[in-house]
Amino acid sequence: MKAPVTTDALLYLNGVTVSFDGFKALDELSLIVEEGELRTIIGPNGAGKTTMMDVVTGKTRPDAGEALFRGFADLTRLDEPEIANLGIGRKFQRPTVFENLTVFENLELSLADSRATWATLFARLTPDHHDRIAATLARIGLTALSDLPAGALSHGQKQWLEIGMLLIHDRTLLLLDEPVAGMTDSETEETAELILDLAKDRTIVVVEHDMAFVRSLGARVTVLHEGSVLAEGSIDHVQNHPRVIEVYLGR
Amino acid sequence: MRKTAWSPGFWACFFGCGLILAIAIPAFNLLVPPNSPAALPDYLVPLLGKYLCYALLALSLDLIWGYAGILSLGQGAFFALGGYCVGMYLMRQIGARGVYGNPLLPDFMVFLNWQQLPWFWWGFDHFAWAAAMVVLVPGLLALVFGWLAFRSRVTGVYLSIITQAMTYALMLAFFRNDMGFGGNNGMTDYKDLLGWDVHQPSTRLGLYLASVVALGLGYLLCRFITASKLGRVLLALRDAESRVRFLGYSVTNAKLFVFTISAILAGIAGALYVPQVGIINPSEFSPGNSIEVAIWVSVGGRGTLSGAVVGAILVNAAKTWLTGAAPETWLFVLGALFVLTTLVFPHGMVGLLRRARWIRPRAPAPVPAGEQA
Numbered sequence: 134m135k136a137p138v139t140t141d142a143l144l145y146l147n148g149v150t151v152s153f154d155g156f157k158a159l160d161e162l163s164l165i166v167e168e169g170e171l172r173t174i175i176g177p178n179g180a181g182k183t184t185m186m187d188v189v190t191g192k193t194r195p196d197a198g199e200a201l202f203r204g205f206a207d208l209t210r211l212d213e214p215e216i217a218n219l220g221i222g223r224k225f226q227r228p229t230v231f232e233n234l235t236v237f238e239n240l241e242l243s244l245a246d247s248r249a250t251w252a253t254l255f256a257r258l259t260p261d262h263h264d265r266i267a268a269t270l271a272r273i274g275l276t277a278l279s280d281l282p283a284g285a286l287s288h289g290q291k292q293w294l295e296i297g298m299l300l301i302h303d304r305t306l307l308l309l310d311e312p313v314a315g316m317t318d319s320e321t322e323e324t325a326e327l328i329l330d331l332a333k334d335r336t337i338v339v340v341e342h343d344m345a346f347v348r349s350l351g352a353r354v355t356v357l358h359e360g361s362v363l364a365e366g367s368i369d370h371v372q373n374h375p376r377v378i379e380v381y382l383g384r
Numbered sequence: 385m386r387k388t389a390w391s392p393g394f395w396a397c398f399f400g401c402g403l404i405l406a407i408a409i410p411a412f413n414l415l416v417p418p419n420s421p422a423a424l425p426d427y428l429v430p431l432l433g434k435y436l437c438y439a440l441l442a443l444s445l446d447l448i449w450g451y452a453g454i455l456s457l458g459q460g461a462f463f464a465l466g467g468y469c470v471g472m473y474l475m476r477q478i479g480a481r482g483v484y485g486n487p488l489l490p491d492f493m494v495f496l497n498w499q500q501l502p503w504f505w506w507g508f509d510h511f512a513w514a515a516a517m518v519v520l521v522p523g524l525l526a527l528v529f530g531w532l533a534f535r536s537r538v539t540g541v542y543l544s545i546i547t548q549a550m551t552y553a554l555m556l557a558f559f560r561n562d563m564g565f566g567g568n569n570g571m572t573d574y575k576d577l578l579g580w581d582v583h584q585p586s587t588r589l590g591l592y593l594a595s596v597v598a599l600g601l602g603y604l605l606c607r608f609i610t611a612s613k614l615g616r617v618l619l620a621l622r623d624a625e626s627r628v629r630f631l632g633y634s635v636t637n638a639k640l641f642v643f644t645i646s647a648i649l650a651g652i653a654g655a656l657y658v659p660q661v662g663i664i665n666p667s668e669f670s671p672g673n674s675i676e677v678a679i680w681v682s683v684g685g686r687g688t689l690s691g692a693v694v695g696a697i698l699v700n701a702a703k704t705w706l707t708g709a710a711p712e713t714w715l716f717v718l719g720a721l722f723v724l725t726t727l728v729f730p731h732g733m734v735g736l737l738r739r740a741r742w743i744r745p746r747a748p749a750p751v752p753a754g755e756q757a
Contacts, residue, residue, distance in 0.1 A: 190630060217632035229627045231620040238616050243631060250637040256613040298631070 232284030466651030526647030570665025685732025
């Protein structure tokens, strides 16, 4: 038996390895995210960004390594709903809102409330819930569309709805997978502001390709390459790092 | 204000239909003189009762298929199990009036030279025991089967195939004489139910009314579930299952819950069906029966509870009429109906009606949710 790890970090990954049919999507990845941090993760296609999120949210079980949340919760042993209920929220690369439910109902399902099947059968919306949904609708600018099926929203509106769904639950750690993919420039700008605003009272990890967007967040950057960390630091540090230049431009 | 599932309009429709089924139909049967053209002959009462049992069965499938995306092609198995539980009670009620006059053993056991009642027949001489089994046997089977399937995340067509295999396996098992359920012939020649002669028109009317009540209560239960927050969780997982998990809901538990409720409703439908048709045999387990239920639901309108009821009643009425008028055409008509529904009106008859209602007002309705193919 290994000695138990003690860590103060909110998210602690150590030596995480995931292989699919011999291909190592993650190769002894180690990553520490402190509480309250805003972190951006960049890397070329196939660098393991999405797999890393899959490990943290319980979708993929690593072959080796440790993944701890708050220093005690072993993410390699819990399933998706259990991890979500610890306070880890995820926004997918492709916006996935519930298309046949209205915007309001999408937010209703995301409220921080009991998730037990029996409790949902008898759940009633309290005035407090209504206030929180109204506040979130205002924050993501969808108040007027609240009774529209989410499937009828534009791409950018779906992305915001999905962020709203994470917001309303008040989670500790948000994982955002390419939050501005497919957005117009002005939508991207608004999203950056929204994320900076959100980062004031929670920990956020953003995976992104758009370098202008990463720069506008002004956060610590981790570069992934072939399943492990290549460089870490400020955006300027990373952009001038010889290995990063080689990986991004060299071939 | 947001729409509520329990508006006065809904209750008006619900009780309106209830009045027609529970008061008008018995009145035409009992009060109108039998030789009048408006009279409802006695033989039609159990037939209507049978349709209502099918409607409850269709409702049970619509709850899981229309709302949670679980296409069970083994729904007939739960129906047949409920039916067998009542069949066993009715067999025990025959007592010494059987052909062999054995007070304890049903005729088929005497015929097989069995000396004593198998342990699993114990208690079936009591109605309360049989009624409890009608709920427990399908419910427990669904609970165990569903737990294994949903925990392993078997979904979509794979789930349909294993439910189909389940009902097929049960059919083969029940065909065997040494299972102790009457084998090939099943159970029939019932005499009485709770002391009433099952052949009497009054008993049949009573069974019909019991079916009306069961369908009504089943409908309200399904509406309660689908209108609750759990109903929205189900719709959400039907469309994006993994997203629901990342929100923190247990997809396994939610599915298991509706699957079990649905099996219990199907069992109750089967329990009311058997005394009205007077026989239960293993062919009720046949996979074709379960597939037919899916056709009733899709013709009526999948994902609308009223659609399941309407579809089951209309398709079966058409079947009764056509198998009398031109028996060889029925299967072609059924197949054509299914193809037509899928291609031309995917939301079924109720979907067609709703669309017609939306066309009338001048202001364009908000973009309907339209299912992505």
